[in-house]
Amino acid sequence: MRYLQGILQIRCCPDHIREIAVIEFKINDKEVKAREGWTILETAKEYGIDIPTLCHHPAVAPTGSCRLCMVELREGDWSKLVASCIYPVKKGITIYTETPKVHNVRRWILEMLLASCPASEEIRELAQKHGVISTRFSVHDPNQKCLICGLCQRVCEEVVGLSAIAVLDRGVHKKVGAPFLRPTDICVGCGSCVTICPTDAMQEIFDTVRGKPELPLSQLA
């Protein structure tokens, strides 16, 4: 293995050398190296820099929906927040993971999650870790655990290769369930959605997805 001028050379077998472009940039003023195509989050994990996430899982494509992984991208006086789980690394960028702007977004999301998913132990622990122990908002459903991150739907579609779960409706009415809210028999009961769920919410939703279908798909053909 040899590293020269931004190119990593790896001898994968006696006759071949693979060349991989290496991107150098800074996280929290520290020089880091990443492979081309990596995201900021992947690089940070490699260097042991902690960035909170809920909707991210390496098994599925990132969608940037929970926004807990926001980090600050700075260029001189100008700065903006980007979702580190999807922002591709670029040469020479400077990233900060703990700034007032980042903390403000994180704090409000956690505080709102505490009120919207009050039954989730995982969210309570995550919030506590980031110093959020109470919420100013009222609780509408004390049993709610699901934050509608969409991991269950993505793992079903991308990994299992089925679409037994859907994220339905929009805005405040958004929810997770069977496609068109009709229990489906295409679910094979593999349990991937239950495993990937960051808050254990899928355990209960699962039954609504897999209920006995009104009309078995086999009869539709």
Next chain:
Amino acid sequence: MHNQSSALQQGPCRLESLDDLNKFREQLERNIDPDHPEIVVCHGTGCLASGGEAVSNAIQATLDASGIKAKVIPGIKTTGCQGFCSRGPLVLIRPQGIFYQRVKPKDVGEIIEKTIVQGEIINRLLYKDPQTGEKIIHEEEIPFYKYQDRKVLHNIGKIDPTNLYDSIMAGGYQALAKALTTMTPEQVVQEVELSGLRGRGGAGFPAGRKWRSALLAIEKKGRPVYVVVNGDEGDPGAFMDRTIMEGDPHAVLEGLILGAYALGATEGFLYVRAEYPLAIKHLGIAMEQARAHGLLGKNILNSGFSFDVRINRGAGAFVCGESTALFTSIEGKPGNPKPKYVRSVEEGLWGRPTVLNNVETWANIPLIIDKGGDWYKKIGVSHSTGTKVFSLVGKVNNVGLVEVPMGLPLSDIVEKIGGGVPGGAPFKAVQTGGPSGGCIPYSLKDTAVDFDSLTEAGSMMGSGAMIVMDDTDCVVDLARYFLRFLEEESCGKCMPCRFGLSRMREILDGFSEGRGTQADIDDLISLSKAIQDGALCALGSSAPNPVLTTIRYFKEEYLAHLEDQNCPAGVCKALITFQIDPEACNGCTSCARKCPVGCISGGKKEPHTISADECIKCGICKESCKFDAVRII
């Protein structure tokens, strides 16, 4: 080659060159008698709603039934929106240019008999200037039109939008023929760059620069490239794009074809919201007509350039006006935005380079190509060139569509063109840019209306909706209204937007019920910042603007809600009570009869009283009182 002289009689004929188009236009013009009277009836959505169709049917029936044809042969023409919606249905008599407003079917007989046959003017149907009290005969003398500079809207209200020949006579497709005959695609891009045209959809990104970046992306990735019209106008109170699509669909189409030529696109999309059926119908007719005449489709004007377009109907989601959500919607997926770290000019529709521009932006392109970028640059101000169409709504005398050069002071638009607030009081604030925009108070009435000045004031140009408010509008209620709208319209994908907007609305609900605190104001500002920084797309990141600007300019009104438990505008129901002034009340019983809960008591010719416990604060008593005896306290 087809036979030019009989082109009109033969119906559809393919035009094969610029020459062909010119000859065809001259022939069309020869068939028009300049003294031939023409009765123009506005068929924009506003006038249709106030009975425009009944008026045009009545005119047609009267003309058919009467023997007038022998003396004069008037033609009746239905057009798109003339803009002066509050005065509809509008009828215009050409060539004299006589402007009749609020015309009813029963007036039609008189119009034909007096104005068309005898050339007399019917005084009662004329527009009366509310400021001078003077009756105005001609369209161009009415202040609403006089101070406007109609460039994009120049054909609207003049041409029949379902008639290609009308459009061609008004100069339609000249720019396209010019570009295909005498300009290279590169020259078209240069002309748009030179014009300084900025996207009319909201953010104001320079169109030329967008096109240039697309060309660079094409160099890297190759074709296909797509051109898309964003006709998913959804801001409450905005109807500029609808009017352009309904009233001059060929201009939008021509602009799009020019863009396709400049970028080498062979396929384009018109994304129009399904709530605009008339726009979809007119665009569909325009596309068919253009195809039949060789202006769209294979080998346009025999130039070797082929391009076609299809209409995609939006299924009623506001968020689909956001570029990435619009693309996923066209692709057939749920209209959720995608993170935009790669720009859509590089990776748009199906991952291909895509140029998406708003309806009004596309409609500007033919003007720029026809008259030159240099000509266009001279209109407006240096960083915001050209004109902008605004829909002027709310507490303003002349509700309607106006087009003005960029950089005009806000007060000119609201007061000179809009005729000010009914009753003559100064306006309280103007909400520009729809739910993503902000509130500009009267003290900033001289703010120049251009992209940068509005942003500086904390608002934005947005698509161009202008909602005028007076002192009976509560800013807390306004902020709540927009949050409630966005809460429903958010796609719900990202947490700051899905949770944040409804939580902000909950805090504002507290204010309108008198439960707000000083800490709530600080929390609103802090949460707004978190949503601006954290939301995934522009819907979320601009959603706090109405809250932030109302706090910035009307903080005292928020404070009144919490400190004095008072809504100064008399809107927030929990903080107001209706009372009858016994001195002003003469006991006419009008309010008592109309009260839906029957909580007003009092004998005839005796002062009435409202039972505060039962009152639901609907305000019907106040509206019905002719003596202004009902007070809000």
